[in-house]
Amino acid sequence: MKAFLKNKILIICFLIFGIQTAFSQTFELAPKNSEMIVKGSSSLHDWEMKVGQMNGTVQLEIRENEILAIEELSFSVLANSLDGGKEGMNKDAYEALRADTYRTIDFEFENLNSATCTSGVCELQLQGFLTVAGTRQSVTVSLNALLSKEKITLSGKKSLKMTDFKVEPPRAFLGLIRAYDDVSVNFELVFSRK
Numbered sequence: 001m002k003a004f005l006k007n008k009i010l011i012i013c014f015l016i017f018g019i020q021t022a023f024s025q026t027f028e029l030a031p032k033n034s035e036m037i038v039k040g041s042s043s044l045h046d047w048e049m050k051v052g053q054m055n056g057t058v059q060l061e062i063r064e065n066e067i068l069a070i071e072e073l074s075f076s077v078l079a080n081s082l083d084g085g086k087e088g089m090n091k092d093a094y095e096a097l098r099a100d101t102y103r104t105i106d107f108e109f110e111n112l113n114s115a116t117c118t119s120g121v122c123e124l125q126l127q128g129f130l131t132v133a134g135t136r137q138s139v140t141v142s143l144n145a146l147l148s149k150e151k152i153t154l155s156g157k158k159s160l161k162m163t164d165f166k167v168e169p170p171r172a173f174l175g176l177i178r179a180y181d182d183v184s185v186n187f188e189l190v191f192s193r194k
Contacts, residue, residue: 027191029056052081073109092170132165
């Protein structure tokens with residue numbers, strides 16, 4: 001009788017605590033389903049450049065559709081895959097980014113500042129290091145995370161200044177047209193379960 005009761009208590013404890021166990025999951029970026037656009041303005045007009053090649057990984061600790069922790073998040077963009085639809089614009093951007101020397105733009109996760117989750121949707125604020133044209137800066141990024149069984153979608157917008165990364169805003173037509181320093185990075189990144 002004692003053994004039966006002991007086993008019953010163990011099973012109940014397992015059901016209560018086992019269901020709520022957090023577990024780590026790794027996801028890899030699905031570039032074909034993802035989008036990142038850099039937007040800015042100039043003395044002539046607004047402009048935007050789409051990212052063509054990117055890769056990344058995210059490893060999360062998840063319990064009941066809630067993100068408890070980010071164990072790893074790394075993201076990389078091939079600098080000369082930015083495309084504004086015009087050859088001259090692309091060339092100016094690659095020169096400003098010194099893309100021949102610094103081939104990638106990289107984000108490396110450091111810390112999860114906050115996570116608020118409701119029904120598989122989380123609002124996250126995280127800290128990390130962004131490296132552009134060889135200059136590494138600490139940045140804070142606010143984003144939304146949509147969780148499902150097989151994927152996670154991270155979306156948001158981050159404002160940056162080119163000069164913070166020692167990137168001189170490009171000029172054209174003998175300096176008559178110049179890009180302004182402020183840019184925004186708009187992203188919707190889909191990561192699939194590894």
